[in-house]
Amino acid sequence: MKARIIVTLKTGVLDPQGKAIESALSSFGISGIEGVRQGKVFDVEIADADPASAEATLKSACEKLLANTVVENYEIEIV
Amino acid sequence: MKARIIVTLKTGVLDPQGKAIESALSSFGISGIEGVRQGKVFDVEIADADPASAEATLKSACEKLLANTVVENYEIEIV
Numbered sequence: 509m510k511a512r513i514i515v516t517l518k519t520g521v522l523d524p525q526g527k528a529i530e531s532a533l534s535s536f537g538i539s540g541i542e543g544v545r546q547g548k549v550f551d552v553e554i555a556d557a558d559p560a561s562a563e564a565t566l567k568s569a570c571e572k573l574l575a576n577t578v579v580e581n582y583e584i585e586i587v
Numbered sequence: 588m589k590a591r592i593i594v595t596l597k598t599g600v601l602d603p604q605g606k607a608i609e610s611a612l613s614s615f616g617i618s619g620i621e622g623v624r625q626g627k628v629f630d631v632e633i634a635d636a637d638p639a640s641a642e643a644t645l646k647s648a649c650e651k652l653l654a655n656t657v658v659e660n661y662e663i664e665i666v
Contacts (some may be wrong), residue, residue: 551595562591565620
C-alpha cells in the first residue's frame with residue numbers, strides 16, 4: 509500500500525527558506541508570488557494491507573521521526 | 588489563490604535520504620515500511636485569480652527554480 513506524508517511548518521513559524529525562494533522567483537522574473545512555504549513530502553510503501561492500521565503505523569513514524577511536532581504539522585494520505 | 592507544488596524524484600533515481608529514513612524507522616521499531624522516497628513541497632500564495640494563468644506561472648517557477656527536471660517530477664495543485 510502506498511501513502512504520502514506531507515510535513516509543513518505550523519502557521520507563525522518563520523520560514524527563511526521559503527522567503528529565499530520567494531525572492532529568487534521574483535529575481536527570475538516570476539511575479540505575483542505572495543508567499544512560499546517549504547515543507548517535506550515522504551512517499552512511503554507500506555506492507556500493511558489494512559488502511560487503518562497502516563495509518564496508525566505512519567502516525568507513529570511521523571511522531572517519532574518524520575515531523576517535529578513542536579513546529580511542524582503532518583498530513584497522512586493513503587493513496 | 589493557494590497552490591501546492593510537490594517535487595519528487597523520478598523513478599529509478601537513487602534516494603539515499605529515503606533509504607536512511609527507512610533504516611531509521613526500522614531502528615525505531617516501526618516495521619512494515621518497504622520503501623521511503625523523500626521529496627519537497629511548496630505551499631505558494633499567488634496573486635493571480637485565474638487558475639489557468641496561475642498554473643502557467645507556477646509551471647514556469649518549477650521549470651526555472653523549484654524542480655530539477657532532469658531527475659525530478661513536479662505536480663501542481665491549485666487548492
